[in-house]
Amino acid sequence: MPVKKHSIVFCSSEIFPFVKTGGLADVSGALPVALAGHGCSVKVFMPFYKGIEKFGVGSNGYLKKDGVEYFFIKNKEYFLRDGLYGNKSGDFKDNAERFSYFSSKVLETLKEKNISPDIIHLNDWQTALISVYLKTKYIDDPLFLKTKTLLTIHNLAYQGLFEKKEFSKLGLPSEVLNKGYMEFYGKINFLKAGIYYSNIINTVSPNYAVQIQTKKYGCGLEGVICERKKDLYGILNAIDYSVWAPSCDALLDYKYDNKNVSAQKPQNKIVLQKIFNLPIKEDALLIGMVTRITEQKGFDILLKKINDILKISQLIILGVGDESYQKQLELIAQNNDNLGLMFKFDENAAHKIYAGSDCFLIPSRFEPCGLSQLISYKYGTLPIAHATGGLKDTVVDVSAGGCGFVFNEYSSKSLNEAVCHAVTVYKNRKKWAEIVNKAMRYDFSWDKTALEYIKLYDT
Numbered sequence: 001m002p003v004k005k006h007s008i009v010f011c012s013s014e015i016f017p018f019v020k021t022g023g024l025a026d027v028s029g030a031l032p033v034a035l036a037g038h039g040c041s042v043k044v045f046m047p048f049y050k051g052i053e054k055f056g057v058g059s060n061g062y063l064k065k066d067g068v069e070y071f072f073i074k075n076k077e078y079f080l081r082d083g084l085y086g087n088k089s090g091d092f093k094d095n096a097e098r099f100s101y102f103s104s105k106v107l108e109t110l111k112e113k114n115i116s117p118d119i120i121h122l123n124d125w126q127t128a129l130i131s132v133y134l135k136t137k138y139i140d141d142p143l144f145l146k147t148k149t150l151l152t153i154h155n156l157a158y159q160g161l162f163e164k165k166e167f168s169k170l171g172l173p174s175e176v177l178n179k180g181y182m183e184f185y186g187k188i189n190f191l192k193a194g195i196y197y198s199n200i201i202n203t204v205s206p207n208y209a210v211q212i213q214t215k216k217y218g219c220g221l222e223g224v225i226c227e228r229k230k231d232l233y234g235i236l237n238a239i240d241y242s243v244w245a246p247s248c249d250a251l252l253d254y255k256y257d258n259k260n261v262s263a264q265k266p267q268n269k270i271v272l273q274k275i276f277n278l279p280i281k282e283d284a285l286l287i288g289m290v291t292r293i294t295e296q297k298g299f300d301i302l303l304k305k306i307n308d309i310l311k312i313s314q315l316i317i318l319g320v321g322d323e324s325y326q327k328q329l330e331l332i333a334q335n336n337d338n339l340g341l342m343f344k345f346d347e348n349a350a351h352k353i354y355a356g357s358d359c360f361l362i363p364s365r366f367e368p369c370g371l372s373q374l375i376s377y378k379y380g381t382l383p384i385a386h387a388t389g390g391l392k393d394t395v396v397d398v399s400a401g402g403c404g405f406v407f408n409e410y411s412s413k414s415l416n417e418a419v420c421h422a423v424t425v426y427k428n429r430k431k432w433a434e435i436v437n438k439a440m441r442y443d444f445s446w447d448k449t450a451l452e453y454i455k456l457y458d459t
């Protein structure tokens, strides 16, 4: 069946390669390009942050690249600062103003340019208000009569919660607040309003779409989500193999593919052990983590068993986040050669970790999709993961024919058992090489996944 050539406006607060703090940027960088590859007309909107000029963006905030048109919304006061959402002292105090400004500016720009999209694709709370403006301020505007909105929830734990007094700055009719569409335990909630006002809602894995309907994973929004159940979908994220492939990764010292992985990957392991001052040991199972250092990512259970894990493996952690976890990790590293730490956001080190590690640890308490297990597969690095959210959809234990080490119960004991399992299998190098080979052949490309989004736009 021919694919419908939709006209799509895609809005996101972070997009790789322009800016990135996490998986949202990876998705927002790759999906629009893949949609354009299927013949859709795609216009992407993001704030004009500090440093955007270096990507060749004109002073009008416009760039055309890879078949996609980018519009960077300018506001010196709101966006030309260090940090996207906050700094060391916490979230920026004016985030409600900043992102409601961005959201209304997107629609104003469409008006100015007379653009009438079939779909406005929103991502997370930062752009969720676009649906609300569209269904209130622009409800009778002929330009948007056929326009539908899709809101993708990348992580329900981040909702855009603000004091009620901020409402008056949003330029929305009072009914939005009075009818309860935005009210959340005495505050206002951007994501909740987006869930009410968007035509379609999806999240980034089938399993997380089910989980967020429950109290345990619903972050207080399970009621609203259940109300919209018939319009809720789960589409598994993919990864961009033009960024993430060891055969053409410019950040690696030793590139490799399926054919020479057994010779080249150990070289990358040595590079990594040197960077992190770990003992150069070929036979030690080297486990990598590239992650936000937060409770979500499983640091509570990891810290309880980390000394046991370091007796049987080496562990490298690259990340930024919670200072108390960082301090605890630093204390352990002072007395343990097998733990390597780097507390910063570093693309270069991230690529080297995916390539040089034998395993990749993702002990997340909850995980909407998780991209790092998908990246790891491509680099022949086997995930050790808690079976939750998208990790459950994508990581199958080696004992069940998969390429990972899975633990079902969120506990330090189960995590430790999964690591022990990996250590045991690693000793059988022939078997390990077979699993690595299989993992590297998995296909989680955007090309396929973009078609699922196109189908969703048609609903």
Ligand code: ADP
Pocket (backbone or CB within 6 Å): 021, 022, 023, 024, 026, 155, 290, 291, 292, 318, 319, 320, 344, 345, 346, 347, 350, 369, 370, 371, 372
């Ligand atoms: P989340 O979006 O919850 O942080 P994901 O697994 O969806 O988690 O995506 C994380 C992305 O951010 C991956 O591309 C990962 O490699 C990257 N990343 C996370 N922390 C860092 C870091 N400190 N340095 C470089 N890249 C990082």
